[in-house]
Amino acid sequence: MTGGLIDDRLAAVQDALSELFYAQLVPSEVVHRLATDPAFAEHRAWVASFHERLIAAQNATVRAWAERRSER
Numbered sequence: 341m342t343g344g345l346i347d348d349r350l351a352a353v354q355d356a357l358s359e360l361f362y363a364q365l366v367p368s369e370v371v372h373r374l375a376t377d378p379a380f381a382e383h384r385a386w387v388a389s390f391h392e393r394l395i396a397a398q399n400a401t402v403r404a405w406a407e408r409r410s411e412r
Contacts, residue, residue: 367392
């Protein structure tokens with residue numbers, strides 16, 4: 341496996357997480373999507389460890405600081 345492929349896969353999961361948090365869903369819906377969305381399949385064990393309080397904090401952080409690439 342090349343570094344580029346690893347970087348691309350990491351970037352893909354980071355993008356998926358950013359979009360999920362940007363959607364400002366209730367934490368229980370985020371938990372559900374983390375458990376079922378194919379975008380997180382490779383990292384399912386890690387994302388399944390996200391506590392709803394972490395998700396709520398991340399939603400607040402994204403709401404305050406995030407900017408979508410398409411909105412720049």
